């Protein structure tokens with residue numbers, strides 16, 4: 046067995062399975078109904094049977110605001126479960142690929158974050174993801190930790206929690222006005238491009254910490270306009286607001302730009318532009334939506 050993909054029902058998990066299979070790897074796709082990653086004994090039993098070369102963990106608790114009122118749940122999935130995965134991987138000699146987030150940073154920098162920058166997570170979610178990074182690194186010698194931001198993939202049209210482009214697409218399609226924050230910045234990361242570059246990393250680079258954010262730093266407002274424009278919908282339905290006008294339970298990093306300089310220096314392809322990614326995302330999400338209806 047080449048790889049386990051955990052959280053295979055999520056938007057990144059499904060792209061990872063598609064990309065691995067496309068490269069001819071033998072994959073066991075494990076969605077939440079197949080494996081709850083917090084149950085270490087079940088993971089261990091699967092590992093005992095199949096002994097994959099790679100264990101790719103795409104499962105996560107991603108409810109940034111909700112985590113403020115249930116930090117234990119966030120920590121159970123994003124922190125302690127990762128400790129269990131890392132320990133089992135170490136015992137069975139499986140390499141662990143685990144994903145983290147730009148929310149491990151406080152966002153006060155004015156330059157894109159590099160891997161050497163000191164994290165200072167501003168929320169319960171960020172703290173739980175940072176704990177996961179530490180557990181992965183501390184308990185598994187062969188661990189790749191990849192930080193990403195604002196993940197969006199075509200599968201978001203069918204996953205439980207969707208993604209930002211999906212929300213903007215649905216609301217602007219219904220002619221609903223929207224207020225979107227214009228003074229918070231991110232590097233939205235296109236899931237299919239992330240999946241292929243992640244596998245390149247496994248194939249070519251040594252274990253370690255890597256950033257693989259999207260190709261551009263953009264405000265959430267500008268990103269929303271780009272989505273509406275790409276879809277031929279009206280960007281004028283979207284009004285820019287400051288973050289002070291949109292209070293949320295969780296603090297978010299204001300400038301959450303991830304630098305991919307380290308991965309690019311290793312020969313990993315640059316991420317596609319947001320225009321390119323948005324165009325492809327739209328085409329693929331429409332195909333999935335149409336297939337779902339018929």
Ligand SMILES: NC(=O)c1ccc[n+]([C@@H]2O[C@H](COP(=O)([O-])OP(=O)(O)OC[C@H]3O[C@@H](n4cnc5c(N)ncnc54)[C@H](OP(=O)(O)O)[C@@H]3O)[C@@H](O)[C@H]2O)c1
Nearest residue numbers: 052054055056057077081082104105144146193195196205
């Ligand atoms: N989405 C983002 O904007 C974003 C931003 C930064 C970093 N990331 C990171 O990128 C990675 C991939 O995220 P994604 O965007 O693909 O998220 P996603 O679409 O929400 O997928 C996550 C998957 O994990 C599953 N899951 C949750 N708890 C689980 C458990 N205890 N056992 C097994 N599966 C469980 C979820 O199932 P249910 O749907 O049933 O809950 C879902 O299928 C994660 O590490 C995430 O933290 C994502």
